[in-house]
Amino acid sequence: MSDGRLPLTLLGGALGSGKTTWARHQLYDGAFGAGLHVLVNEAAEVPVDDQLLVRAEGVTVLAGGCVCCTGQQALRAALRDLCDRRSRGAGPNRVLLETSGLADPGAIAANLRSDPILARHLRLDGILVAIDAVHALTQLAEEPLIHRQIAVADRLILTKVDVANPADLQRLQVGLGLRNPAAKIEGSQHGVTVALPSTPRDFPASLPASPNPPDPAVAAVLQLPADLDWAETMVWLSALLHARGDRVVRVKGVIPSAEGRLLVQSVRGVVEPPELLPPQPRDGDGRLVFLGRGFSETALEQSLRSFLDLPDAESSGCSEQEDGIAV
Ligand SMILES: [Zn+2]
Numbered sequence: 001m002s003d004g005r006l007p008l009t010l011l012g013g014a015l016g017s018g019k020t021t022w023a024r025h026q027l028y029d030g031a032f033g034a035g036l037h038v039l040v041n042e043a044a045e046v047p048v049d050d051q052l053l054v055r056a057e058g059v060t061v062l063a064g065g066c067v068c069c070t071g072q073q074a075l076r077a078a079l080r081d082l083c084d085r086r087s088r089g090a091g092p093n094r095v096l097l098e099t100s101g102l103a104d105p106g107a108i109a110a111n112l113r114s115d116p117i118l119a120r121h122l123r124l125d126g127i128l129v130a131i132d133a134v135h136a137l138t139q140l141a142e143e144p145l146i147h148r149q150i151a152v153a154d155r156l157i158l159t160k161v162d163v164a165n166p167a168d169l170q171r172l173q174v175g176l177g178l179r180n181p182a183a184k185i186e187g188s189q190h191g192v193t194v195a196l197p198s199t200p201r202d203f204p205a206s207l208p209a210s211p212n213p214p215d216p217a218v219a220a221v222l223q224l225p226a227d228l229d230w231a232e233t234m235v236w237l238s239a240l241l242h243a244r245g246d247r248v249v250r251v252k253g254v255i256p257s258a259e260g261r262l263l264v265q266s267v268r269g270v271v272e273p274p275e276l277l278p279p280q281p282r283d284g285d286g287r288l289v290f291l292g293r294g295f296s297e298t299a300l301e302q303s304l305r306s307f308l309d310l311p312d313a314e315s316s317g318c319s320e321q322e323d324g325i326a327v
Pocket of ligand 1 (some may be wrong): 066067068069070102103104
């Protein structure tokens with residue numbers, strides 16, 4: 001739902017992941033609606049194929065530096081300019097930022113949130129990450145960055161599914177669902193969205209670990225107690241992320257409240273203002289998904305319960321606070 005801020009969608013994915021093809025086709029099909037401004041970060045200064053961008057309201061190429069690190073200032077300037085134009089009634093309705101293959105979308109989201117002007121005028125509407133279904137298993141074993149891209153995604157787009165090995169494709173589907181249970185996983189071929197094959201539940205699905213990881217990646221699902229005070233939960237979440245934002249890369253979930261269903265999320269320790277969702281309840285309401293390293297479901301639950309002064313759900317006999325997630 002709109003709060004008046006300009007929605008920004010981030011599109012990431014490794015070099016050659018097919019994100020450009022996907023974006024062009026989706027744009028051409030009108031998937032982003034009218035008035036889309038496309039920002040393209042071409043770290044390698046490859047010219048953009050403007051033919052396929054005719055439906056965009058405008059295109060800005062941010063050349064000469066990756067916008068998650070060396071090109072941050074250029075990105076902020078371009079976005080401030082779009083917000084200025086919009087406040088004069090002439091700007092876009094939505095912005096799509098197509099990042100370079102080297103970018104960490106989580107770092108971009110955190111940088112933008114730390115800019116007071118952009119935080120007031122821009123709303124991060126989603127992080128899309130394209131995954132090359134043909135090469136992803138090799139890339140996962142070699143590239144730490146692709147693990148970071150997956151961890152912050154709201155939507156994971158498996159590309160080139162028509163030419164991928166069917167067993168690899170199933171392993172990716174199931175494995176990505178375990179790595180990031182908060183993300184929607186979809187298929188694409190030549191930029192067109194296609195259905196993914198159904199996958200048996202017991203499919204062997206472990207994905208290659210990141211090379212040289214400091215700790216194994218964790219996806220923890222915290223089932224929230226019924227009759228929870230959402231405002232207090234937000235205070236807990238902020239305190240947790242203040243203390244442990246380096247470990248918790250992403251939090252996402254829907255909290256039922258008297259006001260309605262609230263979408264709660266954070267990227268890299270920064271909590272977004274809760275967003276009111278349409279009223280129909282969905283599976284998965286009442287839980288928060290945490291992605292990161294160095295914590296466990298048990299520790300998160302204990303931390304929340306002790307913060308809210310609730311008794312422990314069940315004494316499981318696990319060592320308490322083994323990883324120091326308490327706040
Ligand atoms: Zn970068």
